[in-house]
Amino acid sequence: MASQPVRTRPLSPHLTAWKWGPHMLVSILHRATGDGMAVVGTIVFVWWLAALAGGEATYAGFVDTFTVSGGGLNILGYIIGIGVSWAFFQHMASGIRHLVLDTGAGFELKTNKAFAILTLVFSILATIAFWAYLLVGK
Amino acid sequence: MGNGTPLGQVRGLGPAHEGTHHWWHQRLTAGGNLLLVLWFVVSIARLPGYDHATLTAWISSFWVAIPLALLVLSVFYHFRLGLQVAIEDYSHGPGRIAWIVLLNAFTLVAGAIALFSIFSIAFSAGAAA
Numbered sequence: 001m002a003s004q005p006v007r008t009r010p011l012s013p014h015l016t017a018w019k020w021g022p023h024m025l026v027s028i029l030h031r032a033t034g035d036g037m038a039v040v041g042t043i044v045f046v047w048w049l050a051a052l053a054g055g056e057a058t059y060a061g062f063v064d065t066f067t068v069s070g071g072g073l074n075i076l077g078y079i080i081g082i083g084v085s086w087a088f089f090q091h092m093a094s095g096i097r098h099l100v101l102d103t104g105a106g107f108e109l110k111t112n113k114a115f116a117i118l119t120l121v122f123s124i125l126a127t128i129a130f131w132a133y134l135l136v137g138k
Numbered sequence: 139m140g141n142g143t144p145l146g147q148v149r150g151l152g153p154a155h156e157g158t159h160h161w162w163h164q165r166l167t168a169g170g171n172l173l174l175v176l177w178f179v180v181s182i183a184r185l186p187g188y189d190h191a192t193l194t195a196w197i198s199s200f201w202v203a204i205p206l207a208l209l210v211l212s213v214f215y216h217f218r219l220g221l222q223v224a225i226e227d228y229s230h231g232p233g234r235i236a237w238i239v240l241l242n243a244f245t246l247v248a249g250a251i252a253l254f255s256i257f258s259i260a261f262s263a264g265a266a267a
Contacts, residue, residue, distance in 0.1 A: 038217035053255035059190045
């Protein structure tokens with residue numbers, strides 16, 4: 001076994017074999033946003049809760065990590081805040097798309113493509129609306 | 139469904155000893171997440187401030203502490219199922235077992251800290267105020 005040379009074996013066509021479409025991007029984003037929120041979102045969420053439970057001094061340490069001295073968010077705060085909120089809206093929209101697809105509906109090519117594009121449009125608009133409300137609307 | 143014992147044929151689970159519960163629980167918790175996280179996002183956005191006093195007073199409310207604890211249960215179970223699929227898709231060989239054990243530990247430890255923090259805030263805010 002060990003003496004045999006390693007032969008490159010033919011692989012089944014994967015990502016490079018297909019013409020890209022929005023359904024592929026949305027499927028990949030569903031996993032990426034879900035896994036991203038599961039790791040980054042969970043760590044920040046649990047840190048936030050534990051810091052709150054720890055008292056004012058502990059919570060000040062959490063706040064300082066993500067804000068400038070004036071009170072606004074710093075770069076890290078914006079990256080994580082906008083990133084996690086966009087990931088939530090995208091994962092929610094493509095999750096609803098998956099629940100519809102689970103019923104066997106929405107597999108017609110044009111419907112499927114339109115629904116996939118709609119989840120992307122929704123997540124971008126919802127993220128803009130969310131942050132516009134936080135920063136300007138309140 | 140094979141030709142196993144009559145009971146095995148009725149259960150219809152096959153040699154894996156389990157059926158669609160992973161898929162189904164992911165859908166159930168997706169529904170829970172949809173309601174609970176939307177409530178959380180809207181509530182957080184509408185809070186008057188994000189200082190320690192405002193947030194602990196908010197969490198100490200009956201109507202916040204309970205849905206927040208339910209959110210932790212639903213979301214953490216959901217991401218535990220989702221990350222399991224990612225590990226199973228990309229990790230082959232013996233390392234997969236280590237990743238799954240690590241995932242369970244991460245989920246349980248993070249969930250325990252989150253739930254304890256929520257209840258700690260909820261039960262102590264009355265005394266502090």
